Amino acid sequence: MSSSFLDKVRETACQFFELPKEEKSKYCRSENEIEGYESDMIVSSNQVLDWSHRLILRVFPEDERRNDLWPDNPPYFRETLIEYSLKVKSVMDLLYKAMARSLNLKENSFSGQFGERALMHARFNFYPRCSRPDLVLGVKPHTDRSGITILLQDKQVEGLQILVDEKWVRVPVIPDALVVNLGDQMQIMSNGIFRSPMHRVVTISESLRLSVALFHEPEPEKEIGPVDSLMDDGKRAVGHRVESSFLDKVREITKRFFALPMEEKHKYDREANSLEGYGNDPNVSKKIIFNQSERILLKVAPENERRIERWPCNPTDFRVIVESKKERISVAAFHLPKYEVEIGPVQSLMDETRPQQYMRLKDYRGFYYDSIFQGIAPLDLVKLNP
Numbered sequence: 329m330s331s332s333f334l335d336k337v338r339e340t341a342c343q344f345f346e347l348p349k350e351e352k353s354k355y356c357r358s359e360n361e362i363e364g365y366e367s368d369m370i371v372s373s374n375q376v377l378d379w380s381h382r383l384i385l386r387v388f389p390e391d392e393r394r395n396d397l398w399p400d401n402p403p404y405f406r407e408t409l410i411e412y413s414l415k416v417k418s419v420m421d422l423l424y425k426a427m428a429r430s431l432n433l434k435e436n437s438f439s440g441q442f443g444e445r446a447l448m449h450a451r452f453n454f455y456p457r458c459s460r461p462d463l464v465l466g467v468k469p470h471t472d473r474s475g476i477t478i479l480l481q482d483k484q485v486e487g488l489q490i491l492v493d494e495k496w497v498r499v500p501v502i503p504d505a506l507v508v509n510l511g512d513q514m515q516i517m518s519n520g521i522f523r524s525p526m527h528r529v530v531t532i533s534e535s536l537r538l539s540v541a542l543f544h545e546p547e548p549e550k551e552i553g554p555v556d557s558l559m560d561d562g563k564r565a566v567g568h569r570v571e572s573s574f575l576d577k578v579r580e581i582t583k584r585f586f587a588l589p590m591e592e593k594h595k596y597d598r599e600a601n602s603l604e605g606y607g608n609d610p611n612v613s614k615k616i617i618f619n620q621s622e623r624i625l626l627k628v629a630p631e632n633e634r635r636i637e638r639w640p641c642n643p644t645d646f647r648v649i650v651e652s653k654k655e656r657i658s659v660a661a662f663h664l665p666k667y668e669v670e671i672g673p674v675q676s677l678m679d680e681t682r683p684q685q686y687m688r689l690k691d692y693r694g695f696y697y698d699s700i701f702q703g704i705a706p707l708d709l710v711k712l713n714p
């Protein structure tokens with residue numbers, strides 16, 4: 329979608345919210361209905377309100393549009409929303425397929441659950457300036473109930489935050505990027521592998537903020553559920569398609585190896601200049617705190633680079649187990665670019681407002697170990713203008 333088209337969507341929404349109150353109230357939400365225009369801004373002592381105005385409209389199925397609630401003003405509101413929704417829908421279709429493929433599922437495992445009459449709702453959010461941002465939120469913490477939500481954020485003003493490990497993390501404004509959020513129904517269909525994150529919108533006193541969210545969800549009569557192959561007997565998620573009995577074996581040989589007497593484990597010791605073998609953190613700096621843990625690190629692929637003499641023969645099935653599912657367990661877990669290949673930020677993720685943050689580089693290992701010597705985080709070594 330072109331930058332100018334996304335600007336047009338924002339502009340259209342803005343023009344609606346700028347209409348006089350009486351004009352907007354023609355489209356007011358009635359009690360017990362979802363669609364229409366509404367604002368939560370009546371201040372009440374015992375109700376926690378959202379500091380926002382919003383307009384909610386069902387866009388699909390087409391024959392369920394409440395045309396009486398679609399604004400006539402600005403005049404191109406309708407065509408802009410329809411064009412935008414169709415474009416977003418095709419992005420969503422791609423995402424459902426890609427997410428299924430990433431779990432080795434059939435492409436239609438998720439999209440096939442939505443039905444012919446899947447719903448798409450548009451929610452236009454308008455957050456006025458707020459003199460006490462410490463007291464109110466733009467939107468209270470919630471998860472979306474959708475499959476996927478695609479959010480067009482304000483071009484300049486941040487506000488969205490996501491709860492990650494019990495901390496609120498800001499979602500940055502990247503002009504012309506769309507934010508993809510997964511909703512509860514995606515969490516259900518993926519048997520908990522894809523999460524529907526808790527998020528909220530904070531208010532600020534300096535500027536108003538606008539966002540347009542499109543929510544896509546299955547047709548209400550259709551039963552949805554976790555994709556069969558994402559469940560094993562104990563109904564645990566095994567999206568990686570490795571049977572849980574095999575995972576138990578991996579845990580067991582790992583435990584048995586570490587339970588061996590020290591002399592036995594020392595046979596596989598890491599040599600001074602090598603990463604592979606048994607040991608703990610290389611003791612290279614006084615500044616950093618070492619992990620109090622033992623580990624054994626083995627290169628599994630490429631196959632001809634394995635140092636087989638470092639692979640334990642005890643427990644006897646160690647080599648067989650590590651080897652037998654190599655692609656699924658070890659390679660996927662430690663997948664690195666080839667050391668000779670230069671990597672760097674993707675060009676289209678950099679612009680004037682978000683200049684290049686990290687240098688282009690080859691063989692990150694060098695930086696990684698240098699950083700241990702210097703007692704700093706490795707990413708700080710490769711960050712530009714820290």
Ligand SMILES: O=C(O)CCC(=O)C(=O)O
Pocket residue numbers: 451453467472479481487488527528529538539541
């Ligand atoms: O305004 C935003 O950035 C997010 C709004 C939101 O979470 C929602 O409409 O569900």
Ligand SMILES: [Fe+2]
Pocket residue numbers: 470471472527
């Ligand atoms: Fe949301």
